[in-house]
Amino acid sequence: MKEKATIRDVAAAAGVSAATVSYVLNGKKKVSEQTRDVVLDVIRRMEYVPDLNARGLSIKDTKLIGVVVPQTEPGSTLMFRNNFYSEILGSIEFHARQNGYHVLISATDVTEDYLNLIRERNLDGVIIIGTYQNEFLSQLNQLDVPVVLVDSYCKYDWFHEIRIDDQKSSYMAARYVLEAGHRKIALVSGILHEDGVMNKRFKGYQEALADFGIPYRPEYVFEGNVDYDSGVDIAGRIAREKVDVTAVVATADIFAIGLIKGFYEMGIRVPEDISIIGFDDLDISAYLTPGLTTIKQHISLKGERAVSLLVQNMADPNMAKVEEVLPVRLVERASVKRMEPEKRR
Amino acid sequence: MKEKATIRDVAAAAGVSAATVSYVLNGKKKVSEQTRDVVLDVIRRMEYVPDLNARGLSIKDTKLIGVVVPQTEPGSTLMFRNNFYSEILGSIEFHARQNGYHVLISATDVTEDYLNLIRERNLDGVIIIGTYQNEFLSQLNQLDVPVVLVDSYCKYDWFHEIRIDDQKSSYMAARYVLEAGHRKIALVSGILHEDGVMNKRFKGYQEALADFGIPYRPEYVFEGNVDYDSGVDIAGRIAREKVDVTAVVATADIFAIGLIKGFYEMGIRVPEDISIIGFDDLDISAYLTPGLTTIKQHISLKGERAVSLLVQNMADPNMAKVEEVLPVRLVERASVKRMEPEKRR
Numbered sequence: 152m153k154e155k156a157t158i159r160d161v162a163a164a165a166g167v168s169a170a171t172v173s174y175v176l177n178g179k180k181k182v183s184e185q186t187r188d189v190v191l192d193v194i195r196r197m198e199y200v201p202d203l204n205a206r207g208l209s210i211k212d213t214k215l216i217g218v219v220v221p222q223t224e225p226g227s228t229l230m231f232r233n234n235f236y237s238e239i240l241g242s243i244e245f246h247a248r249q250n251g252y253h254v255l256i257s258a259t260d261v262t263e264d265y266l267n268l269i270r271e272r273n274l275d276g277v278i279i280i281g282t283y284q285n286e287f288l289s290q291l292n293q294l295d296v297p298v299v300l301v302d303s304y305c306k307y308d309w310f311h312e313i314r315i316d317d318q319k320s321s322y323m324a325a326r327y328v329l330e331a332g333h334r335k336i337a338l339v340s341g342i343l344h345e346d347g348v349m350n351k352r353f354k355g356y357q358e359a360l361a362d363f364g365i366p367y368r369p370e371y372v373f374e375g376n377v378d379y380d381s382g383v384d385i386a387g388r389i390a391r392e393k394v395d396v397t398a399v400v401a402t403a404d405i406f407a408i409g410l411i412k413g414f415y416e417m418g419i420r421v422p423e424d425i426s427i428i429g430f431d432d433l434d435i436s437a438y439l440t441p442g443l444t445t446i447k448q449h450i451s452l453k454g455e456r457a458v459s460l461l462v463q464n465m466a467d468p469n470m471a472k473v474e475e476v477l478p479v480r481l482v483e484r485a486s487v488k489r490m491e492p493e494k495r496r
Numbered sequence: 497m498k499e500k501a502t503i504r505d506v507a508a509a510a511g512v513s514a515a516t517v518s519y520v521l522n523g524k525k526k527v528s529e530q531t532r533d534v535v536l537d538v539i540r541r542m543e544y545v546p547d548l549n550a551r552g553l554s555i556k557d558t559k560l561i562g563v564v565v566p567q568t569e570p571g572s573t574l575m576f577r578n579n580f581y582s583e584i585l586g587s588i589e590f591h592a593r594q595n596g597y598h599v600l601i602s603a604t605d606v607t608e609d610y611l612n613l614i615r616e617r618n619l620d621g622v623i624i625i626g627t628y629q630n631e632f633l634s635q636l637n638q639l640d641v642p643v644v645l646v647d648s649y650c651k652y653d654w655f656h657e658i659r660i661d662d663q664k665s666s667y668m669a670a671r672y673v674l675e676a677g678h679r680k681i682a683l684v685s686g687i688l689h690e691d692g693v694m695n696k697r698f699k700g701y702q703e704a705l706a707d708f709g710i711p712y713r714p715e716y717v718f719e720g721n722v723d724y725d726s727g728v729d730i731a732g733r734i735a736r737e738k739v740d741v742t743a744v745v746a747t748a749d750i751f752a753i754g755l756i757k758g759f760y761e762m763g764i765r766v767p768e769d770i771s772i773i774g775f776d777d778l779d780i781s782a783y784l785t786p787g788l789t790t791i792k793q794h795i796s797l798k799g800e801r802a803v804s805l806l807v808q809n810m811a812d813p814n815m816a817k818v819e820e821v822l823p824v825r826l827v828e829r830a831s832v833k834r835m836e837p838e839k840r841r
Binding site for chain 1: 513515560577579582586589590593598599600601602603613617724753754756757760779780782783784785
């Protein structure tokens, strides 16, 4: 590696003072256009790296990572209504910082606009959380920027991917409830998109029922936005419509937390009257009394690995695509009751 | 991928200066309609994407707002361990987006490094949450960038400030507990910094005790990091050391939530055995059963006002400094028990 040019080298070569070079770069004082052109020419020739933004001009390194967090509704602030996102973002920010990067967050719908953003900001890499349309991913693939998808089942081998085995994890949750003797089991799920994690979790639930010889009943499946309010609402519906279930498999802890509150408000106790198992093991799930039995995924590790893959790929543009499937485990607390055998019908 | 067109390529092809291309793009100076049409034509033809980072070099407008979130411990991911921060950041991101800005988040300690970051990234404005040393604020004041402090009691008239009346709000909390008949009341607080909100809340607690003729007892004051784990720990200490209190004023909901869990683990029930009042009214405080009585501050409004002041100031660099004190209210739920008169000693 050759010696890096300093501002003094640039100033000397351009025949101006270092201060003038600064002014050209930061625009804080007026410099004649002629001087400006000379200085910018020297800067390019010497590959001088003056500062983070200027870096973005000539060599592709802005020290900026974009993170896309989905919104459940356009034009809303819902970004953090599911703590999963604040937990993973906290981890991404931390590990990016450790690697000398800053994080630009966007809750925009991922569309053409975001592609422009990546170009305009010269982002060094992008972490995309959740599922987006193949058309968008295909356009994203045209851009020459490392991308890590978190929690997506992209059909194509375009990007790095980090996720858990959602179907198997959901199967574990449903099997646990079945093994505790429950037979009438609702599923509370986010909207079922084809390549999304919710669809996989739905399949895991169906698979577990089938393995226990329990017929699948569509009227036991409740879809909603993945947030607390949906959980409260769905608990209200289950209670008012007297849906005949003894347990609920929630595909997200934030649902489970809302369900517990919703049932509580209807005078239905967890786990005495109805059992609930969650999915995620959010920090806030530990706040509940009694605790939530749930599938623990290592959310902060997802963030850490996403940053690590990006940084690796930025150093080695020809790096092969990596798909990482992180482990999960079931955390047994107190929200699922064992059914007495005679009630297992 | 073909080479990206630069502003200089566009300027050359259009036969104008790079500055003129800038003016066409940002409208900061008038350009003849004819020149404008030529430039826009070339831009379209060359598929030139203006570089927002480069824009920051010459004209002071990067469409980038920096948000500084304090860490409770250096080198940790604690940024979001208090949901207050994820809630206010969600609001800031949303309102920034509505105004065409992106948000650069940093959990760095605010030091010299951050001053460099502001300069290097040419941030258009900065929102700083929490309390920092006067020396840093003084240096920040040297930079020519609009700043809004959220939840700080800066002695100087340097920046816009948004906060609540922390002392009065805390007084409200303590008075509520006193009016419910409690006389032995602990305070659980963040570290008491001179110009910080915690210090004001501490004073509000002392003031309420004084108004009720109750002597202040330093052994009833517990300081810790403002997070859930500290709440759990402090509850454990109060229980093990048999600290003789019947109620706790928590200066943050996240403390209250940890306290409830910590007491629960020690077999102490809220509110039957001990009463707790919180501060913030986080979204997650609603998740608890029974609910937390607390001081509700309008967290998302804090974020909205911070963005709004920045945007105003960016449009009008000579704008006078604004100090906004937002209202709070007490939300009565079920975590504070009324004491029978004979127990009020």
